[in-house]
Amino acid sequence: MTRRALIARLDSVGDVLLCGPAVRAVAASDGIDEVWMLCSTIGAPAARLLPGVDRVLEWDCPWITANAPAVTPEVMADLRGLLAEARPDVAIILTSFHQSPLPLALELRLAGVPRIVGASVDFAGSLLDVRLKPGEDFPEDQPEPVRALTIARSAGFDLPHGDTGGLRMGTDPRGEDLYASAGPYVVVHPGASASARRWPTGHHEELVRLLAEDGVRCVVTGGPGERDLTARVAGHDGVDLGGDTELGVLADVIRRASVVVCGNTGPAHLASAVGTPVVSLFSPVVPPERWAPYGVPHLLLGDQRADCRGTRATECPVPGHPCLTSVTPSTVREAVLGLAPELVGLGSRERSIA
Known part of the structure; x- marks a missing residue:
């Protein structure tokens, strides 16, 4: 049975590229067969160039995306449809210091995702199975790739031997x-x-x-x-x-x-x-x-x-x-x-x- 991880990074191209080491850590896990990413339409092209990503789902998030769409039943139904298609065994929500993983965690929980990972300064209750507290469990002033990798590591995902944690991406030789x-x-x-x-x-x-x-x-x-x-x-x-x-x-x-x-x-x-x-x-x-x-x-x-x-x-x-x-x-x-x-x-x- 295929075990699938869903990694969410819902803002722009640069933000998606910076979570590349975390993506590789999840992809290298013996317990994961596929890595899907959930990204905005702006960030999705970057996700498709990251090593370790098998599929990219596009959704513009009302609480994170620049020029955010309105929260409507239709917009949220689109997300629920994507989550039903993905059916992940674990979801890792990657956010910056000013973003909350909790609204997406709620949707993931309602979709039946059994394990959800994220970093939140706010009490998460039963929304996160693995919760890091920014400013307590890790310092806020650190590079974004390190932050994302720290979130992945908290759930047991780490880089393979020889991967030093730098950024990587594919290119088009045209x-x-x-x-x-x-x-x-x-x-x-x-x-x-x-x-x-x-x-x-x-x-x-x-x-x-x-x-x-x-x-x-x-x-x-x-x-x-x-x-x-x-x-x-x-x-x-x-x-x-x-x-x-x-x-x-x-x-x-x-x-x-x-x-x-x-x-x-x-x-x-x-x-x-x-x-x-x-x-x-x-x-x-x-x-x-x-x-x-x-x-x-x-x-x-x-x-x-x-x-x-x-x-x-x-x-x-x-x-x-x-x-x-x-x-x-x-x-x-x-x-x-x-x-x-x-x-x-x-x-x-x-x-x-x-």
Whole structure:
């Protein structure tokens, strides 16, 4: 008889990628034959690229998903239908510090799931069979992958021998078709879902220009809704891939890059999962101890003592957005060259070859 685990992570791409080590721990268990994931429609493409995942179910959660749907009988009936299809033997609910596993745990319990695991600051009663208390059973200020793996370990799931717990994901090799580079390049990703996490567009433009003067090619990436932004940032010096990369292809483009420049957003975690260094333009609205690039060389830029720190704001509450506007393009250029020494002097080498 197949024993199935259901792992729930109901927010965005980066959040799903960060639970990859926990997923591998569950998949490696002798008592589990299949791992299914329950994710939002935004996060599902990332789940399909995680090692150890056999199937992905999509559902947009009214209490977690950004732009959450209304709680209606129809929305909840959709969830119940998915749970009836999954029929898991164990469910592991992975959440961040500001999210509760209890509403989903209630639905899982009503669906007859015999074992439910999660972390909750609130009393869970009979909703959780294994309950970790954040701040008591584990510290809150730790990387998100460690938090997720801690939740999995509390239920007896651990990484196999030789797995050091880094992020991993599959990629789509069509990335080489989009940008088959004869030499090194830097990925610049100017967008982010929250304006509080975006470095100014003009700063991105200037960075691409400065790196072009160094002979460094920049590939500018973004989603379908960011084509105007990526075209502006790429200008005449960069390669504009805005809207042209599905998640697996984007991961492959990032995998081939020397460095990625981006804010605290999905591509930072894509880079972590494929082993590419990151220049992280990190707004302190959330703690870097939890959300900084994990397991790869990175430089964290941005005023981490700014007045917006810890607010979880999506729009900067401080006039002028000083935590990031204070970071100059020349500073980022130096950070890029510091993380990728092979780029230093590239322009002069190319001129001498020519």
